[in-house]
Amino acid sequence: MHRAYRIAPSILSADFARLGEEVRRVEQAGAELIHFDVMDGHFVPNLSFGIPVLESVRKITALPLDVHLMIEKPALYLKQFVEAGANSISVHAEVCEDIPAIVTRIRELGIRAAVAINPETEPTRVLDAAADLDMILVMSVHPGFGGQGFIPESIGKVRAIRRELDRRGLEIDIEIDGGIKVDNIGLVANAGANVFVSGSGIFGHRDYAEIIRQMRGELQAALRLDPSRVRKNLFAYEKSFRTLR
Ligand code: DX5
Ligand code: ZN
Numbered sequence: 001m002h003r004a005y006r007i008a009p010s011i012l013s014a015d016f017a018r019l020g021e022e023v024r025r026v027e028q029a030g031a032e033l034i035h036f037d038v039m040d041g042h043f044v045p046n047l048s049f050g051i052p053v054l055e056s057v058r059k060i061t062a063l064p065l066d067v068h069l070m071i072e073k074p075a076l077y078l079k080q081f082v083e084a085g086a087n088s089i090s091v092h093a094e095v096c097e098d099i100p101a102i103v104t105r106i107r108e109l110g111i112r113a114a115v116a117i118n119p120e121t122e123p124t125r126v127l128d129a130a131a132d133l134d135m136i137l138v139m140s141v142h143p144g145f146g147g148q149g150f151i152p153e154s155i156g157k158v159r160a161i162r163r164e165l166d167r168r169g170l171e172i173d174i175e176i177d178g179g180i181k182v183d184n185i186g187l188v189a190n191a192g193a194n195v196f197v198s199g200s201g202i203f204g205h206r207d208y209a210e211i212i213r214q215m216r217g218e219l220q221a222a223l224r225l226d227p228s229r230v231r232k233n234l235f236a237y238e239k240s241f242r243t244l245r
Helices: 016-028 051-060 078-084 099-108 154-167 185-191 208-224 227-232 234-242
Strands: 006-009 034-039 065-070 088-092 112-117 135-139 173-177 195-198
Touching (some): 016 051, 034 051, 065 195, 112 173, 154 173, 154 185, 185 208, 195 208
Parallel strands (some): 112 135, 135 173
16 A cells, blocks of 8 residues: 655745746755646636646646646546646536546546545545545635635545545545645644645745645654554655655
């Protein structure tokens, strides 16, 4: 069982006038994914960026691009996002009538498939399709804006999802997105999340390397407090930290 713990800065909180430099800085600071938030003003009450920006980011980083589609009709754009350089795409369960079909489509395009759920959406919506997923994205804020406060109930939700995945013997990633900072990353890791999106928690600071180092310290401490998890994941855990030191 290999579970790697990954930090994914959300460039929604970056300085867009210097986006290339911001991406390079988080890459050098030890980030393992770049989280790319796409908003359409319909599914969420905000607009962000889309395909041309992804193409530009693709040219300047080797890190996997983790695309989070907060849009009403994700199926219409999958191919374009893949061609623009996405390595994984998350679609929202709330707008997908046929989750298995869209997941199959994403995988046919050759990348990792994930389904996201809002704070008020029941885990069963994604768990039913879990066997075909690479990742479940649990929103820990209402999607649409960076810089919101973490919803504490998300911890129980992550724990319930991880328990159910373990029960079924499915080792897939659980990504947590919204309000993740140095002071709560350990808690969500202990609950079973292993991919941590952080926007304002990273870009709101001057020294990205220092913040990511602190997050990693919290992860290490939290996971050591949970002997069963650490034992089970020792290999991936040590490997993922070793490469970042
Ligand atoms: C919210 C986005 C998040 C956001 C997280 O709709 O999906 O990825 O950028 O930002 P913080 O970490 O500031 O809550
Ligand atoms: Zn996001």
